Amino acid sequence: MNGPEGGQSWGHNWEAAVLAPFSLRDGRAPAGADEVVLDAELASRSGVTVGRPVKIAVRSSPVEFRVSGIAAPKSGDGLTRQSALFFSPEKAAELAATPGQAHAIGVLAEPGVTPGDLAEKIRDAVGTAKVTVATGVERSTVEFLDVSQTRMLLMALAGSFGGFALLIAVFVVASTLALVINQRRREFALLRAIAATPQQIRKLIGAETMLVAVVAGVLGSVLGVAVGFGLRNAFGAIGVIPPDFELAISPLPLIAALALGLGTARLAAWSASRRPSSIRPVEALGEAAVERRELGRVRLVIGCALVVAGLGGSFVPIFLNGEAALAASSSSALIIVIGLAVVSPKVVAVMTRLLAPVLVRTSRISGYLAAANSQANSRRLAAAVTPVMLAVSFALSMFYSQTTGAAARQEETVRSTTADQILSSGTGGLSPEVAEAARRIPGVAAATAVVRTEVLNTVQEQDSLRVERYAAQGLDGDQVRGTLDLGVVSGKITDLTGNTVAMSESEADWYDKKIGDEVEFYFGDGAPAKLRLVATYTRDQAFGRYVLPAALARAHTGDQLDDAVLVRQQPDADSATVTAALNGLAGRYPGLTVAPGTSVAAPGGGQQQAQFYVNLVAVGVILGYVVISVANTLVMSTAQRSREFALLRLIGTTKRQVVRMMRFEALATVGVAAVLGTVVAGVPLVLLNLGLRGTPLPSGPITVFAGIIAGAILLGLVSLGLATRVALRSKPIEAIGLRE
Structure with missing residues (x-):
């Protein structure tokens, strides 16, 4: 019996009915071990009335009960998230298989006693070390485990997502500010020449930035609420969070977001204001006339060091695997991007020197002008290249690292599974009896139960204790041979019985454990x-x-x-006969399905897929922000050139030639960014695939790569094209006299 809209059906002891509250509409409460009360919605959907027998799958085995009553909550015929079945107290305890224990204890307050006061009295009476007392909306985390897991997921996502967003914001804002300050270098040069101090220049830039940041931060915080609801709907649609999970709107996140945004803007302003505030007055006007080409030695050293560090981190997947390899690969790509952004004028200058002959040969006039502009204004071009490079590398790295990790797990699972058939259930788990029943079938050599769980380890970090969760499996050691190949390097997997454990070689080396040593950790239930x-x-x-x-x-x-349950046939057994006998078990265990061993799926596939979708949505939001910033940067870098365009037209260049020149510059800008972004993401991805899969080619559709590059090219052409046409609207004789 499934719940509403394909949900779950949960069994309860009848005493818990008062908590909903449920009350009987017909019949009586369950008294015997073979009696059950159904909620009205489930009874109606199943066509069951009081006194009728029903079969309920208990631990995947059907058990017959008699309906003693039908109950319903105060409003409606049932609950939205589950179908409720009520058993006698003794039967409920037996089915829970936890003698003397309860999942939770519901407490109702007497009239006049507030839930908060009652909760405090309970805490004082039993102590917080033994129980957790929940009241109000916090009760949902006890009643519905997916709500608690969703809150943890969203908190973890907010932490990682917020960190990436802030880091990207610093670079995008710093790049934009650097471009704006570069456009105003004559103004700052004049201020320095008339005795403005470096501190005054920094205060001017900081005050202007903060003024804009406050307005943008307030608008962004309000719009962020709309984005939050959009993310909730997106996560609900892909099954990452419950569809009825509601967001709690509070002013604290808005204030925190505004404060972080202002801090980010202030940091970017400090970084961008260092050069114009530190230049000597006697050099200011001279440097303002011609773009400064050389980079500071400290900046070069820092940039090169970051690139080297990122490349070094890219080799981590060669020695580690799993989540550590994926995290190292993504982080390495980001570090390389940061390093290249620091030395981007140098890198862009080299790239444009290589590209210039191609542009000149492509078009004698427009191509020549585009090549000359790109070589003469490498800093301006670098300011436009950096955010595009960031967008390309970030998108490629995040998408293909996820597909690579999933492919590595799936490929290793298929290689490791040598079973002929896999028994699973379409309605939940399998009874432990299924493995025993499969072993009794003639022609079956081995059948091992697979129990997917997790274990917990604690790591002491200064004043706090961090809990780490690791995937784990339960197997029948004496049945593993012939069904699974774990790649055993020491010990015997057949000894896996009783109070024993097998560990991955890397985990055993990390904790310095040898065969026969005692291993301490926590089971998934604590x-x-x-x-x-x-x-x-x-x-x-x-x-x-x-x-x-x-x-x-x-x-x-x-x-x-x-x-x-993984099943291995005897070499001389008839496959059709064994498969037919395994299919026959479905009559005793409803929902059981039989599939070939080659169809095995990697453990945690649903969770990994959900995580992939979460990352995809999060990356989409970040990329949306980057795309807006990229378009803004490209438009700004073009809008300041109206006098340049006017001068070109006054000396005989046609409007069409200027537009073609800007198209070539757009292609050069996006082309350099796409190449750098692909290389930045490609190096860690190649090493990640070599370490996890033994092949340099990333897993995943190449159409995604093509779409990302095509999107970047389209963004560059449209942004620069629109800005160019706007700048060319004015008459040349009027535009040449405009203030820079």
Whole structure:
């Protein structure tokens, strides 16, 4: 029995009905072990009435009950997130398989007692070390586990997403400010020449920046609420968060976002104001006339050091795998981008020297002018190249690192699985009886239950304790041979019984554990574990860092069910006969499906796919911001050239030739940015694929790469094209007299 809209059905003890509250509409409360009360919506959908027998799949095995009553909440016939079934207290405890324990205790306040006061009294009575007392909206995290997981996911996403956004904002804002300040270099030169101090120049730039930032920050904070609702809808549509998960609107995030935005703008203003404020008055007007070409030695050293550090970090996936490799690859690409941004005028100058002959040969007039402009104004071009390069490299790195990680896990899982058939369930988990039943079928050589779980480790960090979660699996050690190949390098996987554990080779080396040593960690339910190490293996992308005996892993999961059963046939067995017998188990265990071993999916596929969608949406938001900034930068760099365009037209250049010149410059700008962005993302991605998959080619559709490059080219052509046409509207004789 599925819940509303394909959701879940949950069983409860009848005493818990008062918490909804549910009340009987028909019949009576369940008294015997074979009686059940259904909510009215489920009963109506199933066509069941009081006194009728029903079969309910309990731990994937159908059990017959008699409907003793039908209940409903105060409003409606049922709940929106689940279908509710109520058993007698004894039967509910038996089905929960946790004698003497309860998932939660609901407490109702007497009339006149507020929930907050009652919560404080409960905390004082039992102590916060033993229980967590939730009231108000916090009760949802206890009743619905997906709500608690969603809040943790959103908090983690906000942290990583916010960090990336702030870092990108610093570079984009700094690049834009550098371009604006470069356009005003004559003004600052004049101020320095008439005795303005460096501090006054810095204060002027800082005050102007903060004034604009306050206005933009207020508008952005308000629009951010709309973006938040859009993200909630997007995450709900792809199944990352519950569809009914609501956002809590508070002024604190808006204030924090505004403060961070102002801090980012102030940092960017400080960085951009260093040069115009430190130049000597006697040099100011001379430098303002011609663009300063050389870079400071400190800037060159910092930029080169960052590029070298990023390239060094790109080699991490050769030695590590899993999430650490993915994080190192993405971080390395970002560090390289930062390094190239610092020395971008030098890099762009080299690229334009290589590109200039091509432009000249392409067009004798417009191409020559575009090449000359690009070579003479490398700083202006660098300010336009940097954000485009950032957008291209960021998009490529984030997308293809995710597809590469998923492909690596899937490929290793397929290589590691030697079973002939896989038993799974379309309605949830499998009863532990399924593996036993499969082993009794003639022609079956081995059948191991697979229990996917996680283990917890704690890491002491100064004054705090950090909890790390690792994927783990439970397997039947004596049944693994012939169904799975873990890549065992030491010990025996057949010894995986009782209180034992197998660890990945890298994890064992990290904790300096040898065969026979005691390994301490926590099970997924928080229970402490002290297990003896019996084997180490290499294929941890397919099996996680820890492998436990199936019975031990099952005992520490909430439903105590198996996720799958891997079956290996005897060499002389008839495959059709064995498959037919396995399919016959579906009559005893509803929802059971039989699939060939080659169709195995990597563990945590649903979670990884959800994470991929989350990253994709987050990257889309960041790229949207970068695209707007890129367009703004390109338009600004073109709008300041109205006098240049007027001069070209007065000396005989036609409007069409000027437009063609700007098209060539746009192609040069975007071309340099696309090449640099591709190389920046490509080096870490190639090394990531070599480390995880043994091939240099990233996994994923090439159409995404083509779309990103085409989007960058289109953005450059449209932005510069529109700005050029606006700048050419004025008559040359009028534009030449305009103030710069």
